[in-house]
Structure formats: C-alpha cells, structure tokens
Amino acid sequence: KAGVTQTPRYLIKTRGQQVTLSCSPISGHRSVSWYQQTPGQGLQFLFEYFSETQRNKGNFPGRFSGRQFSNSRSEMNVSTLELGDSALYLCASSLEVDWVDEQFFGPGTRLTVL
Amino acid sequence: AQKVTQAQTEISVVEKEDVTLDCVYETRDTTYYLFWYKQPPSGELVFLIRRNSFDEQNEISGRYSWNFQKSTSSFNFTITASQVVDSAVYFCALSDGQNFVFGPGTRLSVLP
Numbered sequence: 001k002a003g004v005t006q007t008p009r010y011l012i013k014t015r016g017q018q019v020t021l022s023c024s025p026i027s028g029h030r031s032v033s034w035y036q037q038t039p040g041q042g043l044q045f046l047f048e049y050f051s052e053t054q055r056n057k058g059n060f061p062g063r064f065s066g067r068q069f070s071n072s073r074s075e076m077n078v079s080t081l082e083l084g085d086s087a088l089y090l091c092a093s094s095l096e097v098d099w100v101d102e103q104f105f106g107p108g109t110r111l112t113v114l
Numbered sequence: 115a116q117k118v119t120q121a122q123t124e125i126s127v128v129e130k131e132d133v134t135l136d137c138v139y140e141t142r143d144t145t146y147y148l149f150w151y152k153q154p155p156s157g158e159l160v161f162l163i164r165r166n167s168f169d170e171q172n173e174i175s176g177r178y179s180w181n182f183q184k185s186t187s188s189f190n191f192t193i194t195a196s197q198v199v200d201s202a203v204y205f206c207a208l209s210d211g212q213n214f215v216f217g218p219g220t221r222l223s224v225l226p
Contacts (some may be wrong), residue, residue, distance in 0.1 A: 033214065035214075035216075042216060042217075042218050042219065043205060043207075043216035043219075044216070045213060045214040045215070045216075048214075056212050056213060056214075058213065058214075088157070090159065092159070098209070098211040098212070099147060099209045099211065099214055100147070100211070101164070102161045102164060103161060104161070105151075105158055105159040105160075105161075106158070107156075107157060107158050108157060108158070
C-alpha cells in the first residue's frame with residue numbers, strides 16, 4: 001500500500017508570492033491533516049479535512065487555507081508569503097476523523113521563502 | 115488551553131542503557147488522546163502509540179513501554195536497552211478532537 005505522498009518536496013518562493021502544496025493520502029483514508037514544523041515554533045496544527053469538509057483549524061492567519069477533493073487528496077495554499085512561513089509542511093492521513101486513530105505522515109514539503 | 119511539555123530537550127545515552135522520556139500535559143477536557151511520535155533524521159514522523167484518557171493501563175511493545183498517570187498528567191515513554199537506531203527526536207502530543215498539540219520534542223542520541 002502506498003504511503004502518504006506530498007508534492008513538491010522542495011520549494012523556493014519569494015515574499016509576497018503564493019504557494020500551493022499537495023497531499024495524497026493513503027488509499028481509503030478520508031481524513032487529512034496539515035502541520036507546520038519550524039525550529040522556533042515546533043510542530044503546529046494547521047487544519048484537518050474529512051470528506052471534503054474542514055473539520056478543525058489551528059491558530060493560523062487567513063493567508064493559510066486548504067481544501068480537500070472528492071478523492072481525499074488535499075491541497076493547502078499560503079498567500080502573500082512571509083519570511084516566517086519558511087518551514088517543513090507535513091501532511092498526515094487517517095481512516096477516521098478527529099485523530100481517533102493512527103495518523104500516517106508524509107515526507108513533507110520544505111518551503112523556503114526568500 | 116491545551117499544552118504539552120517535554121522538559122528534556124536533549125538526552126544522550128550509551129547503547130544498551132535504558133532511557134525515559136518525560137511528557138506532561140495540560141487539558142481541561144475529560145476525553146482526550148495522547149500520542150508519541152518518532153522523527154528520525156530522515157524527517158518522516160512515525161506513530162508509536164495512542165492512548166485515550168479513559169485507559170490508564172501501561173503498555174509494553176518490545177523494548178518500548180509507556181506509563182500513563184492521570185493523577186500527575188504524565189505520559190512517559192521508556193526505551194529499554196537502547197540502540198543506535200533509536201536516535202531520533204521524540205514528540206509527545208495531545209488531542210481533544212478539535213485540536214492537535216505537539217510537545218517541543220526530545221532529541222535522543224544513542225551512542226555506540
């Protein structure tokens with residue numbers, strides 16, 4: 001069974017630009033969560049999607065948004081990039097909603113904002 | 115508000131030593147889940163265990179064991195007879211079903 005895949009793996013953008021990251025969950029998984037990992041703030045929850053609906057949202061500004069498609073694939077978008085958005089963005093999928101079962105993480109997308 | 119504290123930033127042990135990673139959590143909810151994840155140098159987070167708030171039974175899985183104590187809001191993780199492959203950053207995490215909060219992590223180095 002293929003694991004969680006994230007594309008692209010690396011991305012370099014400049015301030016003010018926008019970026020879209022993609023996550024393909026494990027087949028059959030309907031829940032997708034996104035996390036940001038930085039050296040200063042650690043791992044922080046961004047949002048969770050289940051059956052194309054945003055279930056939960058972390059404490060991030062509106063520049064961070066996401067969506068989930070009918071095949072459970074998910075994208076997250078960051079608009080008007082800031083230097084502080086440089087981070088490893090991790091996606092995780094699970095069978096059930098609200099983290100009641102195991103999350104499987106992807107390898108992440110490393111975003112660098114110059 | 116929920117919070118997870120991992121007071122040990124870095125730990126170094128010699129192979130075959132036992133090591134305990136501490137995790138203390140804060141939550142007002144009566145129903146919650148606790149987790150441990152491992153992040154090896156490759157970067158991908160690996161699930162180790164999930165425990166719900168109503169199950170205080172300790173768990174053992176091979177060289178790994180977990181001690182959950184609601185009275186002290188702690189969910190500690192012990193590796194017995196550590197190995198070099200155990201070197202990684204370990205994260206404790208807490209969820210109430212609406213938010214998912216990670217601790218700052220403990221970097222474990224197991225020296226040969």
